[in-house]
Structures are given as C-alpha cells and as structure tokens.
Amino acid sequence: MGLPPSDVDTLATVVRHHLLLPETATRRDLDDPVTISRVAEAVGSREVLELLAALAVADGNATGPAAWNTWKASLVSELVRRVRSALSGTPPAPAPSLSPQQASLARHGGGAVRVNGGAVTVVAPDRPGLLWRAAGVLAAHRMVVRAASAASASSTAVIEFSVVPEYGTPPDPATLEADLRLVLAGRLDIEQRLARRTRSLRPARVPVAPPRVSLVDDASQTATVVEVRAHDRPGLLWRIGRAFGECSLDVRAARVETLGAEAVDVFYVVDRSGRPITDAAQRTQVREHVLAALR
Known part of the structure; x- marks a missing residue:
C-alpha cells in the first residue's frame, strides 16, 4: 500500500493486539500492577494505546450489545487511563483501600448487604469461602455476577460484587441480607436451591464444549x-x-x-x-x- 515502515509497524501491532484491551479489562484484576505493566509493555507507546482504545470501541459496537456495553466500556476506559499513566512514567497507584462507605459498614461488624444499582456490597465476619457462598446467594436470587473483589478490615470482610439481574429489577436488599445470614449460619441449603433452578432450565439443544x-x-x-x-x-x-x-x-x-x-x-x-x-x-x-x- 506504500505506507512508510513506521506506519506498517504500528498497524501490525494494532492488528496483533486488537483484543488486548477488552480481554484484559474483563479477565484481569486492574488493581494488580502486573496487569498494567503487561499491557504497557505490549502496546509500547501512547499512540498504539489510543488506537487500540478506539478500535476496541468500534469493534465492540460493530459486533453488537453482547460484545460491548456500559460495563465493558467503563473497564476498558479505566484500563486505558492506568496504562496511559504507566507509559508517561507515573508511579503506579498504591493498593486500593476501603472506600469511606465500605469502612463505615465494616466498623459495625456482623453482616450487612448494600445494593446500589449494579453494585452489591457484602460485609460479614471474615472466614474462608465467604466470597463463593455470597455468590451462591446472589445466584439464587437470579443475579448475574460480572466481577467480584474482596478486602478486609480487622476481622471483617468486605466483598464488592458487580452484578446485573437476569431479568426485571434487583431483589430486595433485606431478603438478600437475610439469606446471607442464613448461609453463614449453615441454615440455608444454597446447593439445593441452585439445583432446583438448574432442573427447571431447558436442556441445551446443541452439544456444548467441555470445560x-x-x-x-x-x-x-x-x-x-x-x-x-x-x-x-x-x-x-x-x-x-x-x-x-x-x-x-x-x-x-x-x-x-x-x-x-x-x-x-x-x-x-x-x-x-x-x-x-x-x-x-x-x-x-x-x-x-x-x-x-x-x-
């Protein structure tokens, strides 16, 4: 096509890494410094980063709503912001701490659930397996988990879920909290409830790939x-x-x-x-x- 070698190198890099930003944003922890350093090393320059960001938006929108939505757009935007800072030589931000709202909930101990749009915060006494038990409660209430992160303050765990309802409106926070307390006390059989949901689903009409x-x-x-x-x-x-x-x-x-x-x-x-x-x-x-x- 007669392009200069420098443009050829840039375009080749963009093609090679055209899925780098959306895949990293949705499949890696953006708070982990290794995530940002790997992306910065792959793109190599601010120019390639900005081109990849624009390509991610165009590619996602052209594919459809299943490939591009507000949640993914926000993650890609945050990833680009952090990589841009890394490429400019800005030191990485320190490990995230609890927000004031999370810290306030943690100080009360016990258990609490806060639902704010697509964010569900679960606060409970810290113990192994708390995250996946809480995820089971959300699934039983027909909430789809997109992301989850855990932090702790003294003996209290704070888990932040990014969720969307399978359909309709989110469940009542009081009901969620009640079920969470029952699970922690060993008085709610989430496995049985999820099994009932699974049995009610229609079987797949085509073979599915093995896990x-x-x-x-x-x-x-x-x-x-x-x-x-x-x-x-x-x-x-x-x-x-x-x-x-x-x-x-x-x-x-x-x-x-x-x-x-x-x-x-x-x-x-x-x-x-x-x-x-x-x-x-x-x-x-x-x-x-x-x-x-x-x-």
Missing part, C-alpha cells in the same frame, strides 16, 4: 490466576468457588465474562497464608477439583 481450566503463569505476583471456560449455568461462580474452598484456597478477585452461552471466568486465588500456589501437585489438584465441579 477447560488453566493456570495462567506470570499474570500476577501476589496470586495464582485461574482461567475457567465453561457452559454458562446458574451458580457457576458458586460451584467453582466451592472447589477452590475444598483446595483450601481463598478467592481474592474474580472477573466473569459471558460470551453467548459460554462463560470465561478468571479467579485470583491464594492459599490460606495469602500466597500464590507454587507446588506442582497442588496446582494439578486445583485444576482437577474445578473440572470435577463443572462436570
């Missing part, structure tokens, strides 16, 4: 990143999280993306001492447990 579980190396220095691809169904996040709990792992953050009838879920997990999984046998155990839960 895949992979541990992504070098995606984080503070956690092990587990990527799960599986046919979407109610309570999927709860089933995967329970498998992590059986392996004595805690979920620090989760990103959930649904592509048609398939889900791509990414989890940042740590052991009970708060460290990534390095033992080869344990990594194999995690993969097998999650696969067994999906089957």
Whole structure:
C-alpha cells in the first residue's frame, strides 16, 4: 500500500493486539500492577494505546450489545487511563483501600448487604469461602455476577460484587441480607436451591464444549490466576468457588465474562497464608477439583 515502515509497524501491532484491551479489562484484576505493566509493555507507546482504545470501541459496537456495553466500556476506559499513566512514567497507584462507605459498614461488624444499582456490597465476619457462598446467594436470587473483589478490615470482610439481574429489577436488599445470614449460619441449603433452578432450565439443544481450566503463569505476583471456560449455568461462580474452598484456597478477585452461552471466568486465588500456589501437585489438584465441579 506504500505506507512508510513506521506506519506498517504500528498497524501490525494494532492488528496483533486488537483484543488486548477488552480481554484484559474483563479477565484481569486492574488493581494488580502486573496487569498494567503487561499491557504497557505490549502496546509500547501512547499512540498504539489510543488506537487500540478506539478500535476496541468500534469493534465492540460493530459486533453488537453482547460484545460491548456500559460495563465493558467503563473497564476498558479505566484500563486505558492506568496504562496511559504507566507509559508517561507515573508511579503506579498504591493498593486500593476501603472506600469511606465500605469502612463505615465494616466498623459495625456482623453482616450487612448494600445494593446500589449494579453494585452489591457484602460485609460479614471474615472466614474462608465467604466470597463463593455470597455468590451462591446472589445466584439464587437470579443475579448475574460480572466481577467480584474482596478486602478486609480487622476481622471483617468486605466483598464488592458487580452484578446485573437476569431479568426485571434487583431483589430486595433485606431478603438478600437475610439469606446471607442464613448461609453463614449453615441454615440455608444454597446447593439445593441452585439445583432446583438448574432442573427447571431447558436442556441445551446443541452439544456444548467441555470445560477447560488453566493456570495462567506470570499474570500476577501476589496470586495464582485461574482461567475457567465453561457452559454458562446458574451458580457457576458458586460451584467453582466451592472447589477452590475444598483446595483450601481463598478467592481474592474474580472477573466473569459471558460470551453467548459460554462463560470465561478468571479467579485470583491464594492459599490460606495469602500466597500464590507454587507446588506442582497442588496446582494439578486445583485444576482437577474445578473440572470435577463443572462436570
């Protein structure tokens, strides 16, 4: 086409990484410094970053609402902002702390649920498996989890979920809180409730791809990143999280993306001492447990 070599290099880079921003924004923890540094290294320049940002918007809108929506647009925008700062030499921001509202809830201890549009905040005494148990309650109330992150203040855990209702309006916060308390007390069988929902679904008319579980190396220095691809169904996040709990792992953050009838879920997990999984046998155990839960 007669373009100068520098433009050829730029266009080749943009084509090579045309899905980098939307995939990273929806499948990686933007608060993890490794996420930002990997993207900055891949794009190499502010020019390529801005071109990729524009391409992500155009490509998503051209594909349709399933590929581009307000939630994804906001994540890509935040990723671009952070990578832009990294490329300009600005030091990365410190690890996020609790917001004033979250800190206020945490000071009360006990349990609480706050629903604000698509944000659901769950506050409860810190204990292993709290995130996936709370995710089970949300699934039972027909809430689809798009992202989740956990933090703690003293002995209280604060979990932030980004959710959308499967249809209609969100459930009543008081009902959500009541069910959460019952789950924590071991007096609500979420498994049975989700099983009833699953039985009420129509079976898939076409064969579905088998689930895949992979541990992504070098995606984080503070956690092990587990990527799960599986046919979407109610309570999927709860089933995967329970498998992590059986392996004595805690979920620090989760990103959930649904592509048609398939889900791509990414989890940042740590052991009970708060460290990534390095033992080869344990990594194999995690993969097998999650696969067994999906089957």
